Amino acid sequence: MTVPLVPTVPEQQQPPQAARPKGPVRDRYFDLLRALALFRVVLYHLTGWAWLPLVFPSMGVMFALAGNLMARSLKRPAAQVIKSRIRRLLPPLWVLGVVGVTGMVVQGWGPSDDGHPGWWWLHLTYWVLPLSDPPYAEGLPGVHGYLAENWAVDLAGPLWYIRAYLWYVLLSPFLLKALRALPVATVFAPIALSAAFEFGYITLPGERIPSALTDFSTFGACWILGMAHQEGLLKKLPRYVVPSVAPAIALLGLWYATKHDFSQGNDLDSMPFAQALWSLGTVMILLHVSPSWSEWPKRLKRFDRPITLLNSRAVTIYLWHNTCIVVAMTIWDRLWGIDLMWQHFSWLLESPWPVLVFAWILIGSCIVWFGWAEDLAAKRRPQLWPDGSQGRRTRPKSGSHRA
Secondary structure, three states, X not given: OOOOOOOOOOHHHOOOOOOOXXXXXXXXXXXXXXXHHHHHHHHHHHHOOOOHHHHOOHHHHHHHHHHHHHHHHOOOOHHHHHHHHHHHHHHXXXXXXXXXXXXXXXXXXXXXXXXXXXXXXXXXXXHOOOXXXXXXXXXXXXXXXXXXXOHHHHHHOOHHHHHHHHHHHHHHHHHHHHHHHOHHHHHHHHHHHHHHHHOOOOOOOOOHHHHHHHHHHHHHXXXXXXXXXXXXXXXXXXXXXXXXXHHHHHHHHHHHHHOOOOEOOEOHHHOHHHHHHHHHHHHHHHHHHOOOOOOOOHHHHHHHHHHHHHHHOHHHHHHHHHHHHHHHHHHHHHHHHOHHHHHHOHHHHHOHHHHHHHHHHHHHHHHHHHOHHHHHHOOOOOOOOOOOHHHHHHOOOOOOOOO
């Protein structure tokens, strides 16, 4: 008996399945933390309110998130990961250097300023590879009505973060090995180093090495804690450990700050040991809570575009926000020259909120003008305003299939 053949559909004609996302899924909770950290940094540098670093220790959070991402990337060969991270970090710095250093030189900054032309040229290479703090001019005149005097100091203010980030990246393969071998000792080693600096057990000559080690000891525990979270080490602890230990660490930092004249102008940023403790305790709680959202909760969906934009341009925003604040404040102060304004609206001229809005408008312009460097660094197609809306417009509708 002949068995009838059942017609088969060639493999290439099989109904296509819905495309699955490639690569790791973004953790939207981490995106939210990074966006809050950036907003808080801008607000703090505008107002100088001492309580803001207590409400949200932005730098500790940002280093913890970067450490988490670095540990995830180190599943690949370390040399490849370090090269990739450095490549993503440096082009935005180079853009800032081209604009900023050119402006400094035009206003008279040069090798003769410090009396050592050779050292000036050598230190200038830190604008290319910031293994130490890049140099900048002090005491420069401003641009009347638009840019306050000594503007280069504000432009260079965020560069310590780039230098610290670079060193964390270079040290991460060793930190990860130490973390896997001795997790508790590795997390708290930077705190011990910070205490040694604070209480005078370690003193070093000069400025560059002590500055780098101080930053490492202040935020190193947060970076390593982010790596520990990625490694799953925090999940191995009993659930009650972090809620019990973290508040005690944070409160110890707060107690130390209050015992050392904590106030406006003398806040956590000028108290590395207190900053280290408070940041570590707070970051421990934030990572312990970590809900790991692959999609936004319903209440936060409305903020998707601004949060996506802040995350896509985090380095650009951080590098340029100080300059934007200086420009915004300088232009806003010109309104005091209008009789109507100072006679009837002095309360508005003294308020920081209009200046904050103006500063963010300028930051938005920097995103448009300079943000493309982050895309080129990441080998992406440059976008002027990467808030995710373009991806949503091109995304297939539910129920459809890609060809």
